[in-house]
Amino acid sequence: MALHDQTRKAVSGDNVEIASRLLAWYDAHHRDLPWRVSPRALAGGARPDPYLVWLSEVMLQQTTVEAVKSYFQAFMQKWPTVQALAAAPTQDVMKAWAGLGYYSRARNLKACADLVARQGGRFPDSESGLKELPGIGAYTAAAIAAIAFDRPAAVVDGNVERVVSRLFSIATPLGEAKGEIRGQVERMVPLTRPGDFAQAMMDLGATICTPRRPRCILCPVRVDCSATISGDPERFPVRLPKAERPLRRGAAFVAVRCDGAILLRKRADKGLLGGMTEVPTTGWTARIDGATTEAAAPLPGNWQQAGRIGHIFTHFALELDVFKAETDVAAPVGHFWSLAHEISGEALPSVMKKVIEAAMPGATKKQRPR
Numbered sequence: 206m207a208l209h210d211q212t213r214k215a216v217s218g219d220n221v222e223i224a225s226r227l228l229a230w231y232d233a234h235h236r237d238l239p240w241r242v243s244p245r246a247l248a249g250g251a252r253p254d255p256y257l258v259w260l261s262e263v264m265l266q267q268t269t270v271e272a273v274k275s276y277f278q279a280f281m282q283k284w285p286t287v288q289a290l291a292a293a294p295t296q297d298v299m300k301a302w303a304g305l306g307y308y309s310r311a312r313n314l315k316a317c318a319d320l321v322a323r324q325g326g327r328f329p330d331s332e333s334g335l336k337e338l339p340g341i342g343a344y345t346a347a348a349i350a351a352i353a354f355d356r357p358a359a360v361v362d363g364n365v366e367r368v369v370s371r372l373f374s375i376a377t378p379l380g381e382a383k384g385e386i387r388g389q390v391e392r393m394v395p396l397t398r399p400g401d402f403a404q405a406m407m408d409l410g411a412t413i414c415t416p417r418r419p420r421c422i423l424c425p426v427r428v429d430c431s432a433t434i435s436g437d438p439e440r441f442p443v444r445l446p447k448a449e450r451p452l453r454r455g456a457a458f459v460a461v462r463c464d465g466a467i468l469l470r471k472r473a474d475k476g477l478l479g480g481m482t483e484v485p486t487t488g489w490t491a492r493i494d495g496a497t498t499e500a501a502a503p504l505p506g507n508w509q510q511a512g513r514i515g516h517i518f519t520h521f522a523l524e525l526d527v528f529k530a531e532t533d534v535a536a537p538v539g540h541f542w543s544l545a546h547e548i549s550g551e552a553l554p555s556v557m558k559k560v561i562e563a564a565m566p567g568a569t570k571k572q573r574p575r
Contacts, residue, residue, distance in 0.1 A: 220393040223372070223429050224402060228395070230425035231405035236412070238270065239277055244401055253400065255328040255353040256287045262348045263314050263340060267307050270411065276305050290315070291322035296471075299480050299552040308481050308554065312474065313340025330354040352400035359390040360403035364410025370442035371414060371432035379442040414438075452522045455489030456497045457557075459511065459529045459564035460504060465545035467561065467568065468504075468536060471552075477518070482552045484560055485540070491521045499528045503537055506530030512563035516556040523556065529564040546572045 232244045240261035242253045260280060264273045279301060284290035290298070295315050302311035316339035321328055328349065329335050335346035350356035361369075366379060369386045377385060395402050413424050421433045432438040460468035467484065474480045477491060485503040487495030495501070499508035511529040515522065536542050543551055548561070549571040558569045 220389075220429075223426050224393050224395045226425045226429075227405045227409065228398060228401060231401055231408060234408070234412075235401075235404065236270075236408050239274060239281075241404065244398075247398075247401070253353045255330075255349065257281075258349050258353040259287075259317075259328060259341075259345075260314075262345050262352075263310055263317075264305065266310060266345070268305060272305070276302070286326070287318050287328075288322045288326050290318040295480070296552060299482075300550055303481065303552045304555055304558070306555065308478055310340060312480055317341065328353070331356065332358055348403060351394075351403045355398075355400055357394045357396050357399040358403070359387050359394055360406070361387050361390055362407060362410075364414075365390060365406045367416065367442055368406055368410045368414045371419075371438050372426065372430050374431040374435065374441060376441075376443055378445045380445065382442070450517070450520065450522045452524060453489050453491065453494050454497050455487045455495030455523070455525050456499070456501055457484050457486045457514075457525045457527050457560040458499075458502050458508065459484050459527065459561055460506065461529065461531050461565065462542055463531065463533055466542040467545075467548060467565070468540055469543050469551060470540045478554050478556075480552070481554045481557070483554070483557045486525065486560075489523065489525075491518065497526050502528065502530070503540070504532065504534055506532045506534075514556070514559040514563050516559060525556075525560060527560050527563040548572075 235241075235244060237243070238261075240257045242251050261273065261277055264277055280290075283297075283301060284293055293315075295312075298315045299308070299311055302308065302314075305311075320338060329337070330350070331354075332343075332346045332350045335341050335349050336343065341349070344360065344362060347358035347360045348362075351358040351360050361383070366383075366386050369375070369389050370379070370382070373389055375382050375385055375389075390406075393402070409424070409426075413420050417439065419438050421427050421430070421438060424430065424433070427433045430438070432441050458468075462468075469482050469484060472478050472481050472483055487497070487501045489495035499510070502508050508528040508530045511527045513524065513526050515524050517523075545568065548568055553561070553569065561568050
């Protein structure tokens with residue numbers, strides 16, 4: 206019996222044909238991803254590792270598959286099990302996460318690993334149990350339950366929202382339509398192969414039902430898609446105009462020692478970029494500007510402006526004037542000198558890498574010890 210034929214016999218909702226066609230397409234066209242067990246391997250008895258599913262799903266929040274692949278592989282080399290991740294120093298995890306963004310995910314990742322390891326290294330196999338773990342919300346719990354444990358959970362990410370909005374021509378603005386979309390997904394989820402169904406929906410949105418110029422001619426459910434039938438799939442999902450991001454200003458200071466070491470400090474564990482490493486900056490936040498001149502430097506020196514960088518956060522844009530000075534003073538309290546060959550391994554978020562590169566091009570790239 207073909208893999209997709211099995212699905213027709215057990216579907217929890219009333220959209221049997223959509224699930225069947227989608228799974229047939231997934232069997233032939235699924236993406237090969239380092240954390241994924243293929244449909245053929247699953248049919249042969251292989252089972253997904255909940256640790257890999259959890260790690261990949263946390264990494265994929267607000268991030269693209271291509272950006273995640275190298276981080277996932279690096280994490281697996283360092284920490285191949287949840288117990289290994291739990292045993293790792295938090296700052297090592299933050300360093301490995303640097304550049305992936307949304308750093309509260311890394312802090313929650315470590316907290317979750319710690320808790321799961323203390324509970325014997327086994328993840329809960331239900332949505333409700335998974336939601337009790339740090340950093341696991343409704344989407345992530347549903348994804349892990351479906352993919353790792355074969356639970357018929359409704360997995361709804363941005364790709365799925367787009368697919369369903371078009372399938373049913375949902376005219377309600379996306380922010381208000383989440384319940385309606387989830388209801389449609391619940392009616393499609395098959396009782397067998399729910400994990401493959403969830404991944405098929407996500408693959409369809411990522412490769413066929415794209416935000417711009419969807420390739421409807423290749424879509425396995427085009428005959429079911431009311432937006433395609435109407436001839437205007439890009440009309441959906443309906444979005445309200447985005448609010449303009451406020452612009453915040455500040456200054457950043459790159460102090461360089463004669464041996465090439467750079468002065469750094471660790472940010473507070475909570476809040477924006479919590480637990481990450483930075484060069485000293487003025488007190489900008491998402492709501493207020495910081496000082497923008499060398500007068501706010503954390504230590505004396507011949508500070509010279511080295512450039513200006515911009516960075517976009519979720520809710521605001523940031524512009525930093527970058528100053529550089531050479532100095533051999535002792536590191537102030539709460540600061541430390543990072544040697545030139547160590548800079549690339551520090552837990553520097555992307556905005557701080559931009560700052561350092563503006564003052565010292567190439568400094569954040571991997572270097573050999575002198």
